[in-house]
Amino acid sequence: MEEERFFSCPRCGNEVNVKSRYCMKCGYLNPDHPENQQYTKYMKGSMEGYNVGPDGTTEASFQVNANETTGGVTSTVFGSKMGNYTLCFIVNFLLYILIVGLLIVFFYYDTYGNIYTMLASELSYSLIGFTVFSILNYSIQLVYMKMNRRWWMGLIPILNMYVLSDAIYEKKLLNLLVFVPIVGQIYYLVLLFKMGRSFGYSGFLTMVVPFIMFPVIGFGGSSFNKVYYVSGRDSLEQEYRKKKSFLITSIAVIVCSFVMVIYSNAVDINRGMDRLSSYYIYFASQRVIRRTKLKVQSQVYICDTYGDTFYFYFDDLEDYFSIPFYVYRDPIKGYVKVVRTEGGDGILDRYDYYISMTDLRYGFPETAEDDFNIESVVPYPELDPAYKSGNQCYFKRNA
Numbered sequence: 001m002e003e004e005r006f007f008s009c010p011r012c013g014n015e016v017n018v019k020s021r022y023c024m025k026c027g028y029l030n031p032d033h034p035e036n037q038q039y040t041k042y043m044k045g046s047m048e049g050y051n052v053g054p055d056g057t058t059e060a061s062f063q064v065n066a067n068e069t070t071g072g073v074t075s076t077v078f079g080s081k082m083g084n085y086t087l088c089f090i091v092n093f094l095l096y097i098l099i100v101g102l103l104i105v106f107f108y109y110d111t112y113g114n115i116y117t118m119l120a121s122e123l124s125y126s127l128i129g130f131t132v133f134s135i136l137n138y139s140i141q142l143v144y145m146k147m148n149r150r151w152w153m154g155l156i157p158i159l160n161m162y163v164l165s166d167a168i169y170e171k172k173l174l175n176l177l178v179f180v181p182i183v184g185q186i187y188y189l190v191l192l193f194k195m196g197r198s199f200g201y202s203g204f205l206t207m208v209v210p211f212i213m214f215p216v217i218g219f220g221g222s223s224f225n226k227v228y229y230v231s232g233r234d235s236l237e238q239e240y241r242k243k244k245s246f247l248i249t250s251i252a253v254i255v256c257s258f259v260m261v262i263y264s265n266a267v268d269i270n271r272g273m274d275r276l277s278s279y280y281i282y283f284a285s286q287r288v289i290r291r292t293k294l295k296v297q298s299q300v301y302i303c304d305t306y307g308d309t310f311y312f313y314f315d316d317l318e319d320y321f322s323i324p325f326y327v328y329r330d331p332i333k334g335y336v337k338v339v340r341t342e343g344g345d346g347i348l349d350r351y352d353y354y355i356s357m358t359d360l361r362y363g364f365p366e367t368a369e370d371d372f373n374i375e376s377v378v379p380y381p382e383l384d385p386a387y388k389s390g391n392q393c394y395f396k397r398n399a
Helices: 034-042 085-110 115-119 123-146 151-155 159-169 172-179 183-198 203-208 210-219 236-264 266-297 385-389
Strands: 006-008 015-017 075-078 227-230 301-303 309-314 333-341 350-358 362-368 392-395
Touching: 085 115, 085 123, 085 151, 085 236, 115 123, 115 236, 123 151, 123 159, 123 210, 123 236, 151 159, 159 172, 159 183, 172 183, 183 203, 183 210, 203 210, 210 236, 227 236, 266 333, 266 350, 266 362
Parallel strands: 075 227, 309 392
Antiparallel strands: 006 015, 301 392, 309 333, 333 350, 350 362
């Protein structure tokens, strides 16, 4: 008869039969048992071990005290209260796919089967809104399971606050604060702060922007007070794959919806870009006029001949002026015409300025400085060649 062998449980010191799957006293998982081999890769490095309930099931009353894990040591524990992880995934994923499909069918028939009209309808905005809601909704459930609480509890008003308080503090009397008007809302903010800290994130951000932090925590790999809770059938790796598949599907729907928005609003987007180009050319022209007037008044220019009318031509504005964001657009060329009227009897000469420019798509013909405005910018692919036959002037480079 084979002699039974025992080892000392590293958690509680109890003698455990080497053939047992777990310690009958504290639930520590025997890493050498064949049924536990799928979890061995999580038990290396900083992992302290796995635990199950006294009866060997995930629905056992056994609960690990998170305060037992200190420093950098992390435990991975069978969640006795988290519910069925696979069921949570199936319900959320199938419900999401079903409603997305119903939205597409509804808008298809609402637009009488016209694909272009359907794409230009509110379908894209409906898909984006519902997808964002679904991601937030599922992430809340994931967070509650990470705290070893039933996934559906996070969806029920008031109860979700009570359960969150119980997970954070585990004090029955303190949990009753959630039912007190006004105080309960303030206490909920405190709970969000503590929850963020418990998962290793900023408590302030979790309190201020929970709609961002819930997805970050739920879909991320953080542990609750250095404890990873896993369901009976799923390892951490399997749970990660389920979260990943839901997130990838959701992001794919959002990307497709944004493409639909761009496609259906292409004309308006082009008009907006053209309008932006008009504003940019208007801004550039004002800068050119100001700089030219300054140099003319300071007499830091030279001309081919002397005269009362002369031109400053710029084949590329960036060679003469520093214009913000110029590198991100097509080069602009233009000219400034200056007309001088000589004064007499001590009166200073008067200068009138005219400007024209184009980026080979938009611009404006020669226009007086006082008459120029944003509406002056029109489709204008080429400059008037009048400047070529005029008196050419140039800025002094060292001035």
